[in-house]
Amino acid sequence: MSAAFARRLLAVAPILAFVSLLLFAALRLLPIDPAAMSMPPTATKVEIEAARHAMGLDQPVTTQYVIWLGQTLRGDFGNSIHMRRPVAGLLQETLPATIELSVMAMLIAGVIGLGGGLGLFALRDRRGEAVAETLTTLMMSLPEFLWALLLIFVFGVLLSALPFTGRLDPGMTRPVVTQFLLLDTLLVGRVDVFFSALRHMVLPAFALGVAFAPPIMRVLRASLIDAYQEDYIRQARLRGVGEARILLGHALQNAVLPTLTLMGVQFGFLFGGSLLVEVIYSYPGMGNLMVDAVRNADLPIIQAVGLTYCVVVLAITALVDGLVMLLNPRLRGA
Amino acid sequence: MSLLRAEGLCVTAHIGGVKVAALDGLSLALAPGKVLGLVGESGAGKSMLGRAMAQLLPPGFAVSAGTLEFAGQDLVAMAPDKRRALLGRQIGFIPQEPLSALNPVRSIGSQFAEHLRRLGVADWRAAALAALDTVQLPDLLDRFAHQLSGGMCQRVLIAMAFASKPALVVADEPTTALDVTIQARIVALMRDLQIAQNTAVLFITHDLRLAAQVCDEIAVLYAGRVVEHGPADVVLAQPLHPYTKCLLLAAPAMSGPRQALYALPDQMPGLRALAEMTGCRFAPRCPLARDACRKEVPALAGGAHKAACPHIAEIGKIAVSELAPAAVATTGETLVSVRGLGKTFRGRFGRKPTVAVHDVSFSIAAGEFVGVVGESGSGKSTLARLLMGLEHKTTGDIHLAGQDVGRWEAAARRLRLRTAQMVFQDPQSALNPRRRVGAIVTQALEAVGIGLAERRVRAAEILADLGMPQELADRAPSQLSGGQRQRVNIGRALCLVPKLLVADEIVSGLDVSVQAQLLGLLARLRTEHGFALLLISHDLAVVRYLCERVMVMRNGRVVEAGRTDAVFANPQHEYTRELLASVPGPAILR
Numbered sequence: 049m050s051a052a053f054a055r056r057l058l059a060v061a062p063i064l065a066f067v068s069l070l071l072f073a074a075l076r077l078l079p080i081d082p083a084a085m086s087m088p089p090t091a092t093k094v095e096i097e098a099a100r101h102a103m104g105l106d107q108p109v110t111t112q113y114v115i116w117l118g119q120t121l122r123g124d125f126g127n128s129i130h131m132r133r134p135v136a137g138l139l140q141e142t143l144p145a146t147i148e149l150s151v152m153a154m155l156i157a158g159v160i161g162l163g164g165g166l167g168l169f170a171l172r173d174r175r176g177e178a179v180a181e182t183l184t185t186l187m188m189s190l191p192e193f194l195w196a197l198l199l200i201f202v203f204g205v206l207l208s209a210l211p212f213t214g215r216l217d218p219g220m221t222r223p224v225v226t227q228f229l230l231l232d233t234l235l236v237g238r239v240d241v242f243f244s245a246l247r248h249m250v251l252p253a254f255a256l257g258v259a260f261a262p263p264i265m266r267v268l269r270a271s272l273i274d275a276y277q278e279d280y281i282r283q284a285r286l287r288g289v290g291e292a293r294i295l296l297g298h299a300l301q302n303a304v305l306p307t308l309t310l311m312g313v314q315f316g317f318l319f320g321g322s323l324l325v326e327v328i329y330s331y332p333g334m335g336n337l338m339v340d341a342v343r344n345a346d347l348p349i350i351q352a353v354g355l356t357y358c359v360v361v362l363a364i365t366a367l368v369d370g371l372v373m374l375l376n377p378r379l380r381g382a
Numbered sequence: 383m384s385l386l387r388a389e390g391l392c393v394t395a396h397i398g399g400v401k402v403a404a405l406d407g408l409s410l411a412l413a414p415g416k417v418l419g420l421v422g423e424s425g426a427g428k429s430m431l432g433r434a435m436a437q438l439l440p441p442g443f444a445v446s447a448g449t450l451e452f453a454g455q456d457l458v459a460m461a462p463d464k465r466r467a468l469l470g471r472q473i474g475f476i477p478q479e480p481l482s483a484l485n486p487v488r489s490i491g492s493q494f495a496e497h498l499r500r501l502g503v504a505d506w507r508a509a510a511l512a513a514l515d516t517v518q519l520p521d522l523l524d525r526f527a528h529q530l531s532g533g534m535c536q537r538v539l540i541a542m543a544f545a546s547k548p549a550l551v552v553a554d555e556p557t558t559a560l561d562v563t564i565q566a567r568i569v570a571l572m573r574d575l576q577i578a579q580n581t582a583v584l585f586i587t588h589d590l591r592l593a594a595q596v597c598d599e600i601a602v603l604y605a606g607r608v609v610e611h612g613p614a615d616v617v618l619a620q621p622l623h624p625y626t627k628c629l630l631l632a633a634p635a636m637s638g639p640r641q642a643l644y645a646l647p648d649q650m651p652g653l654r655a656l657a658e659m660t661g662c663r664f665a666p667r668c669p670l671a672r673d674a675c676r677k678e679v680p681a682l683a684g685g686a687h688k689a690a691c692p693h694i695a696e697i698g699k700i701a702v703s704e705l706a707p708a709a710v711a712t713t714g715e716t717l718v719s720v721r722g723l724g725k726t727f728r729g730r731f732g733r734k735p736t737v738a739v740h741d742v743s744f745s746i747a748a749g750e751f752v753g754v755v756g757e758s759g760s761g762k763s764t765l766a767r768l769l770m771g772l773e774h775k776t777t778g779d780i781h782l783a784g785q786d787v788g789r790w791e792a793a794a795r796r797l798r799l800r801t802a803q804m805v806f807q808d809p810q811s812a813l814n815p816r817r818r819v820g821a822i823v824t825q826a827l828e829a830v831g832i833g834l835a836e837r838r839v840r841a842a843e844i845l846a847d848l849g850m851p852q853e854l855a856d857r858a859p860s861q862l863s864g865g866q867r868q869r870v871n872i873g874r875a876l877c878l879v880p881k882l883l884v885a886d887e888i889v890s891g892l893d894v895s896v897q898a899q900l901l902g903l904l905a906r907l908r909t910e911h912g913f914a915l916l917l918i919s920h921d922l923a924v925v926r927y928l929c930e931r932v933m934v935m936r937n938g939r940v941v942e943a944g945r946t947d948a949v950f951a952n953p954q955h956e957y958t959r960e961l962l963a964s965v966p967g968p969a970i971l972r
Contacts (some may be wrong), residue, residue: 278482279477279479280482280483280484280485282483283477283484283539284485285436285438285469286438286470286475286477287469287470287497287542288466288468288469288500289470289496289500297488298488301485301487301488302485302486302487305487375487376487377526378487378526
């Protein structure tokens with residue numbers, strides 16, 4: 049099994065290489081001159097040429113790529129043109145925030161999705177089914193930014209129940225240990241800060257997660273219905289196994305496999321979808337960083353963030369594949 | 383006292399607002415420690431009794447009348463919890479498809495644990511190992527179903543069913559999905575456990591001969607009604623009901639002269655057809671039927687040996703006197719010549735390569751019927767696929783009509799297609815569900831650009847050849863019965879009038895009466911068209927009926943070959959002897 053998993057990881061390398069190439073090429077093709085961008089508008093042509101030489105932009109494109117790749121592999125993403133800070137540092141601050149948001153959103157999607165899927169399955173062929181179907185369709189058809197605005201309006205403005213900007217209440221200072229805020233507050237024992245951070249995350253995480261729940265519900269419901277057609281379910285009933293055990297011990301174990309695969313795919317989308325939600329909630333994550341970078345044509349940041357998205361999505365996919373392999377003996381190899 | 387007793391049991395299906403009795407007035411009794419066979423073709427309703435016992439009937443089906451008692455308790459009216467307490471403890475079930483009856487994501491051990499803990503066994507591991515030992519299996523508690531063979535899975539399920547020392551075991555076609563040699567072992571194992579534990583067994587099967595040797599009594603079911611019931615050996619030797627007699631005459635025999643098969647017309651009516659039927663449900667197909675049969679339902683009458691037919695005195699009229707059509711005289715020219723043929727499948731992901739076919743040499747003369755027998759995994763299907771160019775050979779030569787077709791070239795392919803055609807096993811998946819029958823049987827003409835008008839003419843010819851009504855040309859495969867679909871499957875291969883037909887298990891999974899129709903069709907078409915046939919089958923009796931020569935394959939090699947009568951009468955190889963001994967007959971239990 050570990051060999052199969054290692055092969056899986058190995059297959060990631062060429063994908064990463066290809067994406068890096070694509071990112072590099074696409075951004076070099078843009079009609080933007082990074083050297084000119086990095087100089088004040090009053091700079092002379094000679095000064096810009098000097099900057100160009102210093103940045104290696106006068107060398108052949110292939111050499112530029114090799115230099116860029118080498119630096120990237122060492123964790124050196126260069127300096128932000130606009131903010132004049134190392135990109136690596138910016139990533140270190142924003143990536144954990146986005147990961148926290150996405151994981152929480154995925155947890156919410158998973159809980160609503162799996163719970164709802166079991167609920168839909170229980171409702172099959174009953175009167176409530178049509179109502180539940182309509183509700184899930186409605187849930188699914190609203191995009192995450194609309195959810196974000198709706199939630200702000202209801203819980204933030206009308207009910208004033210939850211905060212909807214930033215990560216902490218004003219006046220609180222964030223402890224820094226691992227850059228993961230929720231983790232850090234607990235590590236330094238500041239429970240009040242932890243709950244403040246958690247309260248700030250509820251709305252954005254919910255807005256992001258809720259739209260991803262209905263597909264999970266539907267796949268789980270369909271997989272459960274399929275599983276109940278299988279011979280092993282009938283055989284378990286003929287052995288006198290109770291219905292609760294049949295659902296949890298036999299049907300769900302099989303039905304959850306396609307659902308997990310779907311959730312892995314979704315997590316990739318969700319990670320990318322965090323961008324809009326972060327902007328709406330002024331959430332200091334990678335999405336906001338990216339939006340600023342695009343606005344300022346800050347090439348080093350765009351490249352680094354693009355690559356980070358790619359790495360994270362690939363890592364999640366590999367992780368889910370590993371999990372499915374772990375749960376499905378048929379994939380473990382004979 | 384009887385352990386299981388059904389009295390006038392009716393299971394009714396609601397189909398589009400119409401009520402049809404899928405089981406109609408079933409009355410049976412099974413004494414403790416006895417084996418009762420419930421025999422019938424598909425659609426007879428033989429699985430309904432077991433399902434009614436567990437109240438796991440298909441949607442739309444319900445017990446509508448009669449009683450069903452287990453040890454004096456009413457199984458139908460019983461509270462679900464109480465019934466569930468009986469299942470797995472007092473009543474065990476052995477399924478038809480062993481591989482899919484085990485949960486694929488749970489280990490054998492965890493499924494044993496669930497079952498044995500429920501039975502209140504403290505040390506489930508020891509009990510599970512003891513149960514596996516009774517079916518001669520080693521410790522495979524950490525394994526999963528997909529790592530085991532079908533026979534092993536079935537033995538696991540038998541061990542589970544007998545683990546609680548149940549009073550009754552219901553075995554629903556327990557060996558249908560298995561090879562004949564495995565079937566013999568499984569049946570013997572079940573018999574041993576049944577005798578050791580004095581368990582009553584309800585043995586459900588479509589195979590009258592298998593039932594006769596396993597069971598004490600047999601009840602023959604036709605369209606939801608018991609038509610004959612009696613001691614197993616008596617029913618087999620002196621059947622009283624026309625259906626039983628026809629069924630026996632329709633199955634090819636393994637000994638005696640090669641008699642022609644009794645061709646029972648049509649097939650068992652479906653539930654929809656039953657709704658409009660009065661009187662005896664077998665009457666439309668019965669050679670002894672008269673008008674009165676279609677009006678009144680005959681009662682099951684008689685002493686120990688009962689039959690539901692008023693005309694049992696005339697049963698002797700149903701007979702087959704002629705012999706099976708003999709081999710067509712051929713020119714003796716060699717049509718197929720295979721030398722040293724081998725196929726090795728590359729091992730993927732570090733697995734070992736598999737030798738599917740190894741050093742096989744044979745030839746087939748024009749017009750000759752040759753059978754290939756062997757169990758699953760013996761390489762017989764790969765051999766057929768190599769011959770048809772669906773797989774590329776690793777070693778050896780294939781010559782068709784004197785020309786080398788083993789090459790991977792367009793010319794060789796064209797030659798092969800003109801000379802040889804293949805009939806696949808499962809017509810359900812071999813026929814494109816989106817095309818009409820007429821288009822399916824003339825696909826080969828379409829491929830070479832023959833116009834529609836000409837194709838229509840040929841389609842009509844083929845349907846006539848197949849003995850099918852012309853109006854079926856416009857039907858989709860889904861609108862045909864299983865037997866008709868397999869006919870279309872054969873007809874498609876005959877379109878270009880090939881010199882060689884390669885047929886892979888074309889009658890397995892079909893009912894005996896439909897099988898007889900198809901075997902008769904092949905024999906007739908042979909005399910009309912004179913093609914040669916390579917018939918791949920696990921059924922030795924079918925090969926004996928159709929083929930002059932036979933090859934016995936095992937582990938990719940031909941272990942014995944020769945004239946069919948000589949090989950079957952005097953097998954030289956140990957494996958051939960084992961195969962022959964496994965065919966249902968008195969020897970199987972020894």
